Amino acid sequence: MERKAFLKNSIAALGMGFIAPLTPACKKSDITDDNTGGGSGDCIVAPTETAGPFPTKNPSAFVRSDIRDGRTGYLMTATITIGQVSNSCAPLAGAIVDIWHCDAEGNYSEYGSTQMQSANYTDVHFLRGRQVTDANGQVKFTTIFPGWYSGRATHIHVHIFNAAGNSLKITQIAFPEGSGSAVSAVGGYNKGLNGYTYNANDNIFSDDRNGVQIATVTGNTTDGFDLKIQLNVS
DSSP: OOHHHHHHHHTTOOOOOOOOOOOOOOOGGGSOOTTSBOSSTTOOBOOOOOOOSOOOSSGGGOBOSBOOTTOOSOEEEEEEEEEEGGGTTEEOTTOEEEEEOOOTTSOOTTOOSSSSOOSOOTTOOTTEEEEEOOTTSEEEEEEEOOOOOTTOOSEEEEEEEOTTSOEEEEEEEEOOOSTTSHHHHHTTGGGOSTTOOOGGGOTTTTTOTTOTTBOEEEEETTTEEEEEEEEEEO
């Protein structure tokens, strides 16, 4: 089954080396978002996005801040702040935050040996983790800079829950691009950027006119990268 068709049929399922070219992810129009926008000024609810075809199967089993689990790549620290729009986007403490992303070669753990991903990583759980926001509304993960695969820009998936475990938001984080950016510096690892889908053409990020999904990424390939972003929930 092609990745695009899979997503259209399974958005509601939140069950929670390089790969051959894959079909693009679903379009933003395939997703109903009751909370897009809202707030005022820079206090905007993060758009709701698909969890994709590779969500973490048992996220509560991966409460950890270092999610590398043996995967190699450029070191990256990801600091995510959760804000609450109903409180002027003040930090939301006690929120549960799950993240997952592909490895340097564009592959996801917990899946594989399919048309969507030929590499078989069904028995490993790298680059998946869960943390609870502190008093500053922040979680921090030690990971690697994600690779990319056909049809998608570099990205990280995020699922946010309240302290009671009720889902508040599924969204995705985009990376700055262009000359001097981390995406350019990493260069798709050994894969390069030939055929790379940039944010402006990505089915998920192309309509992010406020830039609320684009993180701030600093650092370099020698010392590692620091990613920071605030994602607001209603």
